Amino acid sequence: MPVFTLILCIVGAVVLSAFLSRFIPKVSTPLVQIVLGIVASQMPFFPDTELDPELFMVLFIAPLLYLEAHNIDKNALLKSLKLSLSLAVGLAVATMVGVGFTLHAVWPMVPLAAALALGAALGPTDAVAVSSLSHEAALSQRQVGVLKGESLFNDASGIVGFQFAIAAALTGTFEVGDAILEFVISFFGGAILGVALGLLINWVFERVRAFGWETTTTRVLMELFLPFLLYLVAEAAHVSGILCVVAAGLLVRFDRTGIGPNVARTNIVASSVWHVLEFSLNGAVFILLGMLLPDAMSASWDDAEISNVTLISIILVVACVVVGLRFLWVAGMLRLARAEDTRARRRMTKERWRSAAVMTFGGPKGTITLSLMFTIPYTLTNGEWFPMRDELIFIAGGVIIVTLLLANFLLPVVAPKRGGDDSREMMEASIEVLRRTVEELAERADDSNRRAILTVIDSYTKRITRLKHRLGGIDPAGYVDLQITALEWEKDYVKERLAEAKIAQKHEPTADGELTIEVCERMLDQIMTTLRHTKTDRDHAMWRLRGRLRSMHRRTVLLMSRVNNMVRRSTPMISEDEIYAHLHAMQINAIDHVIDKLYEEMGRDEYDTEYCSALLLDYRLAESTLKSRPNVGSATALAAQIDEVKRDSFAIELRVIQDMVEADEITRAQARQLRKNVYVMSVDADANF
Template sequence: MQIFEMVLYIIAAVVLSSFLSRFIPKVSTPLVQILLGIVASQLSFVPDMELDPELFMVLFIAPLLYLEAHDIDKSQLIKSLKLSLSLAIGLAVATMVAVGFVLHAIWPVVPLAAALALGAALGPTDAVAVSSLGKEASLTQRQAGILKGESLFNDASGIVGFQFAIAAALTGVFEVGQAVGEFAISFVGGALFGIVVGMLANWLFETIRSFGWETTTTRILMELFLPFLLYLGAEAIGVSGILSVVAAGLLIRFDRTGIGPNVARTNIVSSSVWSVLSFSLNGTVFIMLGMLLPDAMEASWEDPGISNFTLLGTILVVALVVIAMRFLWVSAMLRLTRDQKTGKRRKMTKERWRSAAVMTFGGPKGTITLSLMFTIPYTVASGAWFPMRDELIFIAGGVIVVTLVLANFLLPIVAPNKATDDSNEINEISIEVLRRTVEEMAERTTPENRGAIMPIIDSYTKRITRLKHRIGEFDPASFQELQLAAFDWEKEYVKHRLAETKAHPLENKKDQEQEIEACERLLDQIMKSLRHTMKDHDSDHMVWMIKGRMRALQRHTVQVTRRVTNKIRRDSPLANEDEVYVRTRAIQIDAIDYVIDRLYEEMAGDKYSTEACSSLLLDYRRAEASLKSRPDVVNSAQLVRQIEDYKRESYGIELGVIQDMYENGDITRAQSRALRRNVYIMSVDADASF
């Protein structure tokens, strides 16, 4: 029962962290989760956390690394493979040696082998923390690719080095030649095992699919089973389970093959399942880290035989050694690496030194380090207590906190996000978002919905084309300001028409009700997008938003009441939904004409640029032409409503792509806000993209 309660508390903490991270965006989610874990560990009703390192590795680290390897940009990884392996192997060994000898020198009571074990445990960087660093810091694709590649490969080198150092501490014997040989076997063997299993998995899944035996349930269950099978199988034959998971994740491609609606639906469900599982496991890892840190450090902190000042000083010295070694190693790699175009080594400029600093602080330590430290045995071969076990765990925990804090607060300083995004850059990102949305919509296309989805894909293709032509032409901020002004003009026209209809009722009561309902629907649609796209977030803006939502609710309530009353009394014909739709589109065409006239007036003024007016005028002309070209709107109302349903779905996909890119560190927070505003602007007009 205690285990079940613990699982519930951890899940609750993970959910809470997702909300808190939105209110404190300057603090990375892993730090928030660690703090929540520390708080949870102090609550009396939360059971004590005990970590089984081997279970932790297979249950959490294996699936997370598999997913990270599978989703990583393979082309970028290949480009930066040498640097990534240099950091993953060379730097890990150098850190092990440097930390070991420095710690043994400043605190001789710590045996050299035990100090080397600590250095080996501090080699691996945390893949989860690395993937979250790009949200507040502006990392280049190359920097992010190197850091992610390093985090995939350095776990194996750190684990193997740690195991040999611990063996030397237990027996008092350390064979360098044997250690190097076994390391090579473990590293190469793990990679080969992962490649073989990955190829078999590709063949098996594609064969099952070709025979029509694949179902969503079996596919997802088999895919979830794969990383655990890889890790346990590799460890059983004596090679690196971590590296086998990484190698297979890089090779697996069965979810990229196959066509048809069933395959597309299965891939969509699989992506959703892995997304939820990834966030849950990531959060659980850091919550557990926070829950374990207080107990791990308490024994040494309360030991009267050891000065707390000595412990804190040792943490700072070890952290300094780790950071200094990483900075020197990265700087040397940048200096020695030849330019891809000229083939010559480049001098260290200010920008390259800054890049070295980014790569240094972008390698925080995390759960792998602490889980390794917990595997230190309590006794040595002679039966005596393992020397300084609690103190080594204390130092490791302190260094983890220091590196995470430095990564969180120094990276945004060293690589700050731009206050305003370059127009070309944001347009290029927008094109990538639209391209991914088109790919997602294409996967959802079936013979039954092709007629409704193809116009949407065509509209996205046209948006991509316009963005490509627009790159470098004018400031997007000015264009967005004009778009918002155009929506205000639409709102003014619809509000005026609604007021005129109420003040001067039409002769036909049915026409009167249809006119009012159509105006109110269109007005709600415009106001909804305006609320999403406004930049201000002061108290007056919040009051305006609340009042707007209340007015929309009031209008909707009046519409429903009017329909119910007419149905009960039967004193007037009920408004047909198709007829209301036709009336709404007619008003929309008139509103577009009104905006077009205003745009022509603005082109003669100096408030907005001619380029922005011309571009927006072209968009409104396309929308008007598309609406007027429909031969029989009444008979096609059902198809048009289906198109609009899928169009709203496409906007949801677009917003999801933006969120995924932000969470993966591909775009900044400012860029994600700008992209979301663009989506809400596009959604204001049901036919704006046609």
């Protein structure tokens, strides 16, 4: 039961981290998860956490490395293979040696073999941690390819070096000849076995699919089972399970074979399952880091023989060694690299030094480092406690946090998002969001809703066409500001009509007066809701709260008024057809008011004439569409259905935007702007069709 409770708590913390990361985009998700793990460890209902090192290796490292190898861009990997291998093997060995001898020299209490194990564990980088950052840094495709290739290969080299260092620490002996022979057998044996198993797996999956035996359930289960099977088979054969998993992951291609809707659907489901599993496993590792750090910290912190200042100093020293070695190594590789055209070595310009800094801060330590440190056994072969185990984990955790902080806050500084043509990027992103929304709406069409959906799709098509015409010509932020101002004009117009109707109704109650009040309240509530979503500044927090309270008050008063009229029969009952007809007329009047204001604005300097002209076109199109619709009768049912489809379409847009953020297709700043566009369009005249 405690194990089950622990699993539930970790999963809950991972889910919570996904929500919190949306509200603090400037802080990377791994940092949020580490903090959640620290907080969770202090909760009384969280059980004590102890991990079996071998189980941890199989449960976390094998599937993560398999997925990383399977999804990596093979072409980009081949283009940057030399630099990636240099970082993955050469830098990993240099880090192992540099950290090991430095730590043993400044803190002799740590045995050399154990210090080398720490250095080996700090060799692998965590590309997932980089992709989990605020997406505010601009990395080139080559830089991303090098970092991912390095992360893939140095996992294997770091793990092999770590295992040999731990073996030396456990036995107290280290035979160079035997170690080299064992390394060659383990390294190349694991790679060869992975290649053989990868080819066999491809053949098996192709046969299963060819015979029609594959189903979505069996395919997903077999794929999830695969990395664990590969690792266990390799370990049973006494070769590197990690390299076996990586080699097989690079070769397995069963999700790229076959055609047809069933195959496509199966591939989509498998991809979604792996996406969830990847985030869950990575999140669980960082949650566990936060949960285990306090115990390791307290064990070292409370030890009278170990100075707390020494612990912090050691973390900073090791972090400096790791980061410094990486910067020097990357700079050296850039200096030695030859130009593709002239084959001459290039000088280190300011831009190339900046690139070296980007590659340095873009390689934080994370999942693999922590996983390896957790696999350090508690005792030596002679039964004694492993020396300085808690302190080594504490140092590794501290270095992970330091490198994550550097990546989180310094990487956007050395590689800021280019200003470039932000207008064009936003227009292209908006078109892509609208296109995906149209595709999903089209998939939902059937005989009962086809007319309403086609009407909404037609409006989206017009929006896409207008955006393509404006592409690169209008600043979307400035245009949205004018749209919000137009909404303010609509709000003022409706509030004036509402005040007039209330005064007239107070002196002489009529059915038309009651109808006008209800229509104005509905329109005003919708406009205010949109304005609250578009006011994103913190200064407007109280304004949004007061707006919500006023909205609740308006709805309550309106409901009470209708109930009172229904009981007293003071005015005739108002049908939805009448409300729709009156709302239709009020919308046209509000549009005419905004059009007049836009014409006035064109003679001023507050907004560009181009913005006013573009928005005038939108309002003119919306006005003509509204005037072409019948007011009452059978059109009411269609209008209600169209309104429902519109609400669904806006929800689809918001979900598409979130999917694009998670897929790293747009930045969080662009997502905020796109969401604001959706909220504006939900009330904008163009959205009234």
